[in-house]
Amino acid sequence: MLKKLSVLLVAGVLTACGTATATPQRIDAATQRQDPVQQALDALVRDDHFPGALAAVREPGGRTRDYTAGVGDLATGARVPVNGQVRIASNTKMFTSTVVLQLVGEGKIGLDDSVEKYLPGIVHGITVRQLLQQTSGLPDYDDVLITDYFKVQHTFYEPRQLVDAALTRPPLFAPGAGWSYANTNYVLAGLIVQQVTGRPIGEEITRRIIDRLGLRETYWPVAQDIRRAHPHGYWPDAEGRPVDVTEMEPSMGWAAGQLISTPRDLNAFMTALLGGKLLRRAQMSAMKTLVDAPDFDTTGTARYGLGLATFDLSCGGVAWNHGGNAPGYITRNAITDDGRVATVVVTGPAMSLPAAEHVEKAVDTALCS
Numbered sequence: 001m002l003k004k005l006s007v008l009l010v011a012g013v014l015t016a017c018g019t020a021t022a023t024p025q026r027i028d029a030a031t032q033r034q035d036p037v038q039q040a041l042d043a044l045v046r047d048d049h050f051p052g053a054l055a056a057v058r059e060p061g062g063r064t065r066d067y068t069a070g071v072g073d074l075a076t077g078a079r080v081p082v083n084g085q086v087r088i089a090s091n092t093k094m095f096t097s098t099v100v101l102q103l104v105g106e107g108k109i110g111l112d113d114s115v116e117k118y119l120p121g122i123v124h125g126i127t128v129r130q131l132l133q134q135t136s137g138l139p140d141y142d143d144v145l146i147t148d149y150f151k152v153q154h155t156f157y158e159p160r161q162l163v164d165a166a167l168t169r170p171p172l173f174a175p176g177a178g179w180s181y182a183n184t185n186y187v188l189a190g191l192i193v194q195q196v197t198g199r200p201i202g203e204e205i206t207r208r209i210i211d212r213l214g215l216r217e218t219y220w221p222v223a224q225d226i227r228r229a230h231p232h233g234y235w236p237d238a239e240g241r242p243v244d245v246t247e248m249e250p251s252m253g254w255a256a257g258q259l260i261s262t263p264r265d266l267n268a269f270m271t272a273l274l275g276g277k278l279l280r281r282a283q284m285s286a287m288k289t290l291v292d293a294p295d296f297d298t299t300g301t302a303r304y305g306l307g308l309a310t311f312d313l314s315c316g317g318v319a320w321n322h323g324g325n326a327p328g329y330i331t332r333n334a335i336t337d338d339g340r341v342a343t344v345v346v347t348g349p350a351m352s353l354p355a356a357e358h359v360e361k362a363v364d365t366a367l368c369s
Contacts, residue, residue, distance in 0.1 A: 037366045041055060041067050041344070041362060043358065047358070051072075052070035052072050052231045053068065054068045054082070055067040055362070056264045056267055057340075057342045060338055068080040070347075074232065075244070080231045081231065083263055084230045086231065086263075087257075088324050090323065092256060093255075095205045095209055096190055096193070096205065097186075097306050099205055100128065100193060100306075102208055102279065102283070104283055105279065108196050109128060115127065115131065118196065119191055123188065130175050132306035133291060135175070135176050135178065137171040137172045137177065138166060138188075141184050145157075152249075153327070158251075162187050166182070179292065180295075183253075183257060184256075187255055203220075209278065212278075213268060213269060213272050213278075215268060218261040224249055226246060231345075234328055235328055245328045266331070266333050267333070267343055271335065286306055288308060289306070298356050299360075309322055313336070317336070317337070319336045319337075321335070328348060329345060331345045332345075332360055340367055343363075344359060344362045
């Protein structure tokens, strides 16, 4: 959900970090201050003025370290909850793509079938693969519906309303002739899943991925609140003052961005996905077949597969990632081929290119330090 958004800058104060064991272990203050990941999160709060930040870094063996910085609630000054639930926005696309590819492996969907085969009369000349790879040329419904977020914050949308809004704009290019990120593609993919399975996309994601992996903090929301402990998310009003937008209607994201999760659960999902536990070999290979996606991240070097992208590392090589922006929450995550995975979340969308770069740099630090 929501790709390029203005950012809210609000200062916060530092909280503590701990390890993700059954009984969290205390870390002495000196060690905490020297930890490069903690330093990166502290800088996001101190220098880029995000209200709060949280992260989880998982080693290949499964050992996880959690981090927090800033405040989780500007009204009360409450700390950022360790491993708090957040709106993961476009990270949902990895889940949706995984379900589509599972159905491909089961012979129920063809990647190079036309969308019209499953959804007659909506779009023409576009394949399922082009939806997942963002090469359809379809415009993004965000650009039509979100001119003033506060006007639509609590508005419920049916998936076809999202698609129909996008189709009021002309195509950006002929199918397959370019790359452009559009949430519209993944709403159509979700509609295809529903047409093929006869069940809601949220239910299929839950049954095929969330329940299968035991992701206890991940769910498809239908209410406007967040169930468990979470940092509050903020959006600037016309004067730039922070407004709490933690409670919002989730349907605008739908198959492109509706899920709620935690840093640890996102790490567990990516570990399972890249570890071959969710897709057969042929479908995993298809997911990792890439095209250039120069506008996907701040580096301009990203390449995009089927709901999965590359992330260049300062220590050499690439990691696999996606990330997501929702009003009030920015999530960046990536996993290396050897199984080290990190998720970083900040509250409040990034206003400046440097701030967005610093969030990505925090993920790089977690994977390379």
